[in-house]
Amino acid sequence: MKYFILFAAFTISFSSMAQSVFDDYKYIVVPKRFTSFKKENQYQTSTLVKHLLTENGFTAVYEDALPEELTVNRCMGLYVKLNDNSSMFSTKASISFEDCGSKEIFITEEGKSKEKEYKLSYSEAIRNAMKSLDVVNYTYKEPVNEPIKISFKNDVKKMDNTAQESTSKVQKTQVVKQEATKEEQSYKSVAPVKSNYTKAVNKIMPIEFNSEEVLYAQEITNGYQLVDSSPKVRLKIYKTSVKDVYLAASGIIYGTDGKWYYEYYLNDVLTTKELNIKF
Known part of the structure; x- marks a missing residue:
């Protein structure tokens, strides 16, 4: 019973983690030729991976047939890699999912097969690996750009009657006394003065790039x-x-x-x- 509870807790945790990772991406891009192989769609690996992703509710596309919005913004998709760890006696494979910055965000369990015929062995190994996605209830979350709300509430406050009366009294009692004598007059020259201002040179600085960017x-x-x-x-x-x-x-x-x-x-x-x- 103890081991069953631990297994159930691990399964729920794995499902939640995987789901939260995939929900931010609208597409999954599958290459026509995985790096482990010399030929395009060798042993029908590409078509199998795309088929299994579609069965799990993902929108899978080939790398040479991207939707227009994915072409403009590559970061809307995840990119599939096949990790081939096969030996002489068995076929071993796992599937990695990377974002547009080549950062791995999810990898399946390793699927295995001891079939001698390559097409059958890779098919079995990939199907076993993709079982890691069976617990994922994928739902794409469309980004929401909420409008900025500005409130002007209480920005303008009424002046109370006491303050209004006080201001009125000050205005009535203040008297401006003007002096027209020579001693009280001031003179300010309005003749142009030579400025030290120099026109700035519009210099365009080069863009800095990271060597790994x-x-x-x-x-x-x-x-x-x-x-x-x-x-x-x-x-x-x-x-x-x-x-x-x-x-x-x-x-x-x-x-x-x-x-x-x-x-x-x-x-x-x-x-x-x-x-x-x-x-």
Whole structure:
């Protein structure tokens, strides 16, 4: 009885944790080819994972067929990875779910199979792994932007009668005495005075980027906007007549040998930084 209670408590806790993790995401993105395999949908692993996710109530999509809103905001989805820990005598696999910043937010239990035929063994191992989601009652929570409420209640207060009468008496008793003598007069020159003001130079400072930061390129008119995982637009870049060279507000972005670089002048010194841009 004691072990049954502990198992039930663990199951309820696991279910609540998993549900709260998934409810913030509208889509789950499945790759057409998992990194463990050489071919697309090898052993029908991709179609099986997508099918099992759909059966559990998730909106699963392939990575090459993303909805428009997910293309604009990648952080609306979770991204599936297959962890293949197979050995010579058995197939072992678990499923990881990562957010748009490649942070793992959930991983299933490891499924196992001793079938000798690869298609059957991977199918059994993946199905066993995905049983971890059977306890999840998934419901997507649409973000709510509540309007800001401003109250002006009690901002204007009435002046009581006593205060009004007091003010009236002061106004009546105050007399302004004007002196027209030479000694009482003051003179202030209104002639222009030379100013020490100098016009500020409108200097555009370069954007600082973390070396491990991933930037996603979203197409705009004549270029792209680079968005981080929050998501926030960090920099807009514009096409030039030279391939893989873009103009930025304070320098240039260019690509070479599969890598991207941000080049600009800082205090009259040419500075170059490598960026991790996903087009």
